[in-house]
Amino acid sequence: MNAWGIIKTIIIGGSTLVFFFLLWFYNPFKHVEHYEVDEEVKQIIANPWKKTESGKTIAEEGRELFINFCSSCHSLRYDGIYLMSIQTNPKWKKIEKSAGRPVYRHGILYKDRFFVPKDVYEAFAHDELQQLKASLGQVPPDVSTLYLARGEGYLYQFILYPGKVLPGTSMPPMFNPQADPQAKEKVAKIVAYMKSVNTPPPKEQMKRNIMGILIIVYFIVAGLLLWKYRENLLKRLGYH
Amino acid sequence: MGLIEKIIDWVDERAHIREIYRSLLVEYKVPKNLTFPYVFGVLALVTFAIQIVSGMVLLLYYKPSIADAFDSATYTIMGEIPFGWLFRHIHATGANFFMAIVYLHMFTGIYYNAYKKPRELVWIVGWLIYFVLILTALSGYLLPWGQLSYWGFIVTTEIPGSLADAPIFRDFFKAIAETIVLWMKGGYVITDITLGRVFGSHVLIYPLILLALVGIHLYLVRAAGISNPDGIEYDKKKHPDKFVPFHPYMTLKEGAYVMWYLAVFFFFVFFHISHFLPPDNFEPANPLKTPPHIAPEWYLLAFYEVFRSIPSKFWGFVAFNALLILLLLLPFLDWSPLKSARRRPLFFIAFLVFMFSSMALTILGSMPPTPMNAKLGLIFATLVFGFFLSLPIISFIEYGWYKAKGGEQQ
Structure with missing residues (x-):
C-alpha cells in the first residue's frame, strides 16, 4: 500500500x-444523571453474599428489612415477596403452590419462595392494589428489576430521600438518618438485597468470566492458526 | 480413515458433492486484490446465522403475551434457564452488530461503486435486505416489553402519522396516515393482538423474507462477479493472473477474519453488554408513564435526526423517506461507467462528506433536541442530500475528464 x-x-x-x-x-x-452511594456503606452493596456477624448474608438481612419496611406497598415477585396483606392470606398460600413455581435463580432453588405469573397475582390482589392506588395515586410498582433499571446509587438515594430525588413522589421516607444512626446501613442492605436478586452470585459470575475469556482466546488463536496455515498453503500452491 | 473415505465415496457417488465443491469453491475465481472491507459481507452472513440460532433458543422460552412477556425475558430467560442469559446477550449483541456490519458493508459498496453496471440488482436486493432488517429490528425491539420497547414502538408507529400535517390535501394524507399507523399497531391501542403480530413477524415472516433475499443477493453476486477495488473489470480468461480461486485463497483469509470478529463479538457478549441491553428497558412497560428521553436505537438515529431537525413534521417525514429512496436509486444517480473512489477524486471527497455527515447526524440524534442541535442537524442533513443530488453532476464532470484523457482501457 x-x-x-x-x-x-x-x-x-x-x-x-x-x-x-x-x-x-x-x-x-x-446526558446521564449520577447518584452516589455514601462511602461508609459502599462495602455493603459491593458484596451482598458476604456473611455478617449474625451468620446470615447481607442479602438475607436485606430481604428481612425489605419485608418489614417495603412489602406493605411493594412486591418483589422475582424473589417470591408479595404485598404483606396478601402474604398473610391463607388462600394465597394455596394459589402460590398451584399457579406458581418455586423460585429458581442462577442454579439455586429456593423451596419456600414462589414465582407466580403477573396476571394471576394481580387478579388475586386486585382489591389491595386498588386501595393502594386510591391512597397513593398510583399502584406502587413491583421492584423486582428496579436495581437493573436504575442502578444502586439512585435506589440508595431514593429510598433515603424520596422527595429530594423524585419531587412529588408518593413514596414516604421510611428511614431517617438523623433519628436512626443505622438508617444508612439498613437502606444499603435493602439495595444489596435487590442487587442479589438481579445479579449472579460471585461464583457464577466467575464462571461466566472464565467462560468469556476462554471463548475469546479460542477465537483469537483459531484466527492466528488459520492465518498461518493459509500462508504455508499459499506458498506451496505458488501464490507468493 | 478407510471407513470414512468409503462413506464419503458412497455419498459422493449419489450426491456428486465433490463436483459441486470444485465448481462452486475452487474453480470460482475472485479478484486477487480484494481489500479488507470486502470481508463485511461474510461477517454479515455469519451474524445472520448467529441471530437465527440464538433466536431459536430464545423462542423456546419467550411468551408473547402482555402479562408474561417481560417476566419470560427477564426472569425465565435471564435467571431460570441455564445459559439463557448467554443467548439473550448473544441475540442483543448480534442485533447491534448486524446493523453495524450491514452499514459498513453498504459504505464499502458505495466507496468502491459496487452498485454500478452489471451489479445494480445486487444493490437493489441489498437495499431490500436493509429495509426488512430495519423492520426486523423494530419488531424485535418490542418483544422484551420494557419501557424503552413500548415507548420506542409507540414513537415509531406514530411517525407515519406526521403525514396528517400536510400543507395540501390534508384529508387525503390524514386518511393515509391513520391507515398506516393502524396497520403498524394492529389496532388503536397496543394490546396482546399487537404483541402477537409483532412477535409472529419477528420470528417467522421477516426472517423468512430475509433468508430468501440473502439467497438472491448471494446468487446475484455470483452471477455478476465480485467488483474490483481498482474499479477495473478484468476478463477472467484474458487476465488469469489477476484472479485467485475462492477456496482456499479467500475462504481461509476470511475465515481468520471471522474468528477475530467473533472474538470482538464475544467480548461484548460477556463483558460489555450494558449498551445493548439498556438499563431503562429493565422496567416493565407502563402505558401511563412516559420515560423522559425516548430516542430510537443508534442505527436509526441519522434518519431520526433528519426527521426532527426539519421544523415541519410533514416535510421531515418526506425528507427521511426521500433519503431511503435516494439510497435505492444510487446506481442510477451515479450514472457514469467510472468505478471506485480510488480513481475518482471528486467522488472520494463527496464520499467523505457523506460518511462524516451520517456519523454526525447519528451522534446529534443521541443528544437532547436544542435549537443549536436542530440547526446542526439541518446542515448535515443538507450535506447528505447534497451527496446524493451532486452524484449526477460529479459523474458528468469525471466522465468528461476521462473522455478528455482519451478514455483509457476500462
Whole structure:
C-alpha cells in the first residue's frame, strides 16, 4: 500500500472506530444523571453474599428489612415477596403452590419462595392494589428489576430521600438518618438485597468470566492458526 | 480413515458433492486484490446465522403475551434457564452488530461503486435486505416489553402519522396516515393482538423474507462477479493472473477474519453488554408513564435526526423517506461507467462528506433536541442530500475528464 492508501485507511478506519466508540462505550454528549452511594456503606452493596456477624448474608438481612419496611406497598415477585396483606392470606398460600413455581435463580432453588405469573397475582390482589392506588395515586410498582433499571446509587438515594430525588413522589421516607444512626446501613442492605436478586452470585459470575475469556482466546488463536496455515498453503500452491 | 473415505465415496457417488465443491469453491475465481472491507459481507452472513440460532433458543422460552412477556425475558430467560442469559446477550449483541456490519458493508459498496453496471440488482436486493432488517429490528425491539420497547414502538408507529400535517390535501394524507399507523399497531391501542403480530413477524415472516433475499443477493453476486477495488473489470480468461480461486485463497483469509470478529463479538457478549441491553428497558412497560428521553436505537438515529431537525413534521417525514429512496436509486444517480473512489477524486471527497455527515447526524440524534442541535442537524442533513443530488453532476464532470484523457482501457 502506498502512502496515500495508508492515509485514507487511517482517516476512514479511524473515524469509524471513534464513531463506534462513541456509540458503544462512552458518549460525552449524552446526558446521564449520577447518584452516589455514601462511602461508609459502599462495602455493603459491593458484596451482598458476604456473611455478617449474625451468620446470615447481607442479602438475607436485606430481604428481612425489605419485608418489614417495603412489602406493605411493594412486591418483589422475582424473589417470591408479595404485598404483606396478601402474604398473610391463607388462600394465597394455596394459589402460590398451584399457579406458581418455586423460585429458581442462577442454579439455586429456593423451596419456600414462589414465582407466580403477573396476571394471576394481580387478579388475586386486585382489591389491595386498588386501595393502594386510591391512597397513593398510583399502584406502587413491583421492584423486582428496579436495581437493573436504575442502578444502586439512585435506589440508595431514593429510598433515603424520596422527595429530594423524585419531587412529588408518593413514596414516604421510611428511614431517617438523623433519628436512626443505622438508617444508612439498613437502606444499603435493602439495595444489596435487590442487587442479589438481579445479579449472579460471585461464583457464577466467575464462571461466566472464565467462560468469556476462554471463548475469546479460542477465537483469537483459531484466527492466528488459520492465518498461518493459509500462508504455508499459499506458498506451496505458488501464490507468493 | 478407510471407513470414512468409503462413506464419503458412497455419498459422493449419489450426491456428486465433490463436483459441486470444485465448481462452486475452487474453480470460482475472485479478484486477487480484494481489500479488507470486502470481508463485511461474510461477517454479515455469519451474524445472520448467529441471530437465527440464538433466536431459536430464545423462542423456546419467550411468551408473547402482555402479562408474561417481560417476566419470560427477564426472569425465565435471564435467571431460570441455564445459559439463557448467554443467548439473550448473544441475540442483543448480534442485533447491534448486524446493523453495524450491514452499514459498513453498504459504505464499502458505495466507496468502491459496487452498485454500478452489471451489479445494480445486487444493490437493489441489498437495499431490500436493509429495509426488512430495519423492520426486523423494530419488531424485535418490542418483544422484551420494557419501557424503552413500548415507548420506542409507540414513537415509531406514530411517525407515519406526521403525514396528517400536510400543507395540501390534508384529508387525503390524514386518511393515509391513520391507515398506516393502524396497520403498524394492529389496532388503536397496543394490546396482546399487537404483541402477537409483532412477535409472529419477528420470528417467522421477516426472517423468512430475509433468508430468501440473502439467497438472491448471494446468487446475484455470483452471477455478476465480485467488483474490483481498482474499479477495473478484468476478463477472467484474458487476465488469469489477476484472479485467485475462492477456496482456499479467500475462504481461509476470511475465515481468520471471522474468528477475530467473533472474538470482538464475544467480548461484548460477556463483558460489555450494558449498551445493548439498556438499563431503562429493565422496567416493565407502563402505558401511563412516559420515560423522559425516548430516542430510537443508534442505527436509526441519522434518519431520526433528519426527521426532527426539519421544523415541519410533514416535510421531515418526506425528507427521511426521500433519503431511503435516494439510497435505492444510487446506481442510477451515479450514472457514469467510472468505478471506485480510488480513481475518482471528486467522488472520494463527496464520499467523505457523506460518511462524516451520517456519523454526525447519528451522534446529534443521541443528544437532547436544542435549537443549536436542530440547526446542526439541518446542515448535515443538507450535506447528505447534497451527496446524493451532486452524484449526477460529479459523474458528468469525471466522465468528461476521462473522455478528455482519451478514455483509457476500462
